[in-house]
Amino acid sequence: MIGLRASDLRLPSAAMRIRWRSPIRGPWLTSVFGLVLLCALPVVIVTGLLDWVAYGSGSIPGDVGGLHLPRFDWPTRPAWLFRLTQGLHVGLGIVLVPVVLAKLWSVIPKLFTRPDRDLLKLAERGTLVLLVGGILFEIVTGLLNIQYDYVFGFSFYAAHYTGAWVFIAGFVLHVALKLPTMVRSLRSRSLRAELRTPLAETRPEPPHDLVAPEPARPTMSRRGALALVGGGSLLLAGLTVGQTLDGPLRATALLLPRGRTAPGDFPVNRTFEASAIDARDVGDSWRLDLGNVRLTRAELAALPQHTAELPIACVEGWSTQQTWSGVRLRDLAALAGVPSPSGADVRSVENGPFAHAALTADQVLHPDALLALRVNGADLSPDHGYPARVIVPALPGVHCTKWVAAIGFAR
Amino acid sequence: MSAPAPTRTPVRLAQAVGVLGCVALAGYAATIVVRDPTLHPSIPWMLVWFAGAVLLHDLVLFPLYAAADRALALLPATRVPLVNHVRLPLLGAGLTLLVYLPGIIRQGGPVVHAATGLDQEPFLARWLWLVLAMAGVSALVWVVRVTRRSAADG
Numbered sequence: 001m002i003g004l005r006a007s008d009l010r011l012p013s014a015a016m017r018i019r020w021r022s023p024i025r026g027p028w029l030t031s032v033f034g035l036v037l038l039c040a041l042p043v044v045i046v047t048g049l050l051d052w053v054a055y056g057s058g059s060i061p062g063d064v065g066g067l068h069l070p071r072f073d074w075p076t077r078p079a080w081l082f083r084l085t086q087g088l089h090v091g092l093g094i095v096l097v098p099v100v101l102a103k104l105w106s107v108i109p110k111l112f113t114r115p116d117r118d119l120l121k122l123a124e125r126g127t128l129v130l131l132v133g134g135i136l137f138e139i140v141t142g143l144l145n146i147q148y149d150y151v152f153g154f155s156f157y158a159a160h161y162t163g164a165w166v167f168i169a170g171f172v173l174h175v176a177l178k179l180p181t182m183v184r185s186l187r188s189r190s191l192r193a194e195l196r197t198p199l200a201e202t203r204p205e206p207p208h209d210l211v212a213p214e215p216a217r218p219t220m221s222r223r224g225a226l227a228l229v230g231g232g233s234l235l236l237a238g239l240t241v242g243q244t245l246d247g248p249l250r251a252t253a254l255l256l257p258r259g260r261t262a263p264g265d266f267p268v269n270r271t272f273e274a275s276a277i278d279a280r281d282v283g284d285s286w287r288l289d290l291g292n293v294r295l296t297r298a299e300l301a302a303l304p305q306h307t308a309e310l311p312i313a314c315v316e317g318w319s320t321q322q323t324w325s326g327v328r329l330r331d332l333a334a335l336a337g338v339p340s341p342s343g344a345d346v347r348s349v350e351n352g353p354f355a356h357a358a359l360t361a362d363q364v365l366h367p368d369a370l371l372a373l374r375v376n377g378a379d380l381s382p383d384h385g386y387p388a389r390v391i392v393p394a395l396p397g398v399h400c401t402k403w404v405a406a407i408g409f410a411r
Numbered sequence: 412m413s414a415p416a417p418t419r420t421p422v423r424l425a426q427a428v429g430v431l432g433c434v435a436l437a438g439y440a441a442t443i444v445v446r447d448p449t450l451h452p453s454i455p456w457m458l459v460w461f462a463g464a465v466l467l468h469d470l471v472l473f474p475l476y477a478a479a480d481r482a483l484a485l486l487p488a489t490r491v492p493l494v495n496h497v498r499l500p501l502l503g504a505g506l507t508l509l510v511y512l513p514g515i516i517r518q519g520g521p522v523v524h525a526a527t528g529l530d531q532e533p534f535l536a537r538w539l540w541l542v543l544a545m546a547g548v549s550a551l552v553w554v555v556r557v558t559r560r561s562a563a564d565g
């Protein structure tokens with residue numbers, strides 16, 4: 001920036017003469033959108049950061065320096081914890097898209113104003129790139145990820161996590177700088193009065209940077225604009241919530257991959273076909289390797305069986321609850337001669353990115369933590385992890401390893 | 412408008428510290444992708460997508476929807492204005508297209524199939540039906556409003 005003065009930066013003069021027409025754009029309306037985002041975005045941020053913690057020692061990206069919530073052993077109670085945090089992260093993230101777009105619409109005249117001569121003001125303005133770029137990058141990568149569209153070609157986890165912190169940097173500064181303006185603007189009009197003001201009585205806000213000097217005739221009241229944005233959020237909520245529900249309501253997620261299931265089935269996050277496992281490796285020759293013990297499926301089925309209703313919840317925000325039966329992991333630990341394990345390493349027959357998972361002591365010892373052999377009263381299908389899969393309360397779906405080959409219990 | 416009052420020095424100092432802190436945190440965040448050598452080849456693409464998201468929104472999406480909104484002024488004058496009855500279904504169509512684009516344009520099919528065992532076949536038709544439904548409801552409400560207005564005037 002040395003030697004560069006703000007006055008040297010001149011946008012084409014035509015850009016400065018855009019005629020802004022909206023009669024309802026103004027600081028009050030901007031502040032309403034701002035308040036909604038100020039309340040809701042921290043929930044999206046914290047649930048996203050919690051997701052990193054929930055992955056435990058398998059967090060991706062692995063090395064994030066100090067940029068993470070304090071690490072703690074992800075709880076196993078309540079069983080729906082990850083279903084809630086990740087469902088909120090994805091669901092609320094989608095529901096806020098119309099609010100983000102409305103907020104950007106409401107302040108866009110500022111983008112085309114002449115840069116300030118004051119270097120500090122100019123630098124502040126520069127940080128808006130982090131704020132706006134950050135939120136848009138997070139929305140775009142997040143939406144593509146939950147729809148399995150990896151057109152961007154880079155690691156989703158690393159990009160989304162890094163983008164989150166870039167956004168947080170811009171967001172915290174923006175809130176610190178603009179909070180007084182937001183409070184003042186919100187107080188400048190009464191929400192109750194606005195909700196009673198019809199189109200015919202809608203007038204522009206008093207003169208301000210954001211208020212058009214020569215507005216067009218209003219075609220929508222301020223309450224109409226709020227209802228429009230809220231309606232957009234409701235529409236997206238209605239088209240998204242289904243991916244967390246079981247039964248016929250799942251199909252209400254009309255446009256999401258997780259609104260669909262094969263008839264009579266529930267969703268998987270990796271098919272048997274995609275695992276590229278040789279069918280012979282999970283056939284009669286399959287054994288569960290516990291280190292000092294190797295068990296056939298029949299021997300596992302002869303052990304005491306336990307049944308539990310547990311959710312599978314995925315990082316893409318979808319979830320489903322099913323009835324699983326199998327052998328308690330703690331019984332297997334005892335059988336392996338490690339009745340009080342400090343953790344376990346589960347390995348799959350497959351060689352994919354989530355072919356093994358590390359479990360904490362809690363996750364092994366929870367009475368509902370299972371090596372499941374059956375689901376909903378029938379043997380697991382190949383897609384659901386036959387001959388055996390791990391299912392642990394509140395554990396992220398990808399760590400509930402399918403086609404289990406070996407479990408190593410750590411002393 | 413009168414010139415704004417000059418900001419007091421302590422406030423400016425705090426603002427400067429805030430800006431520096433923000434840039435420092437964002438810079439430190441960027442080291443997450445620098446720490447992992449396997450990510451180095453994709454850093455330029457991440458930057459392109461980051462900048463591209465801003466530029467596409469500010470210089471493509473906004474001008475497009477603003478121009479489309481301006482075009483609504485060309486609608487014929489009617490006793491019950493048509494403008495919001497066209498604007499709302501258009502916005503609904505645009506919003507759902509943006510959010511659920513991959514399924515609608517069938518992008519990412521092989522990964523969807525590997526993850527779910529299913530295809531993306533139904534999404535385009537479902538989206539078109541949804542758009543049709545929004546347009547239909549909006550038109551129906553307009554007709555009801557026109558009828559009620561006529562009855563009230565009659």
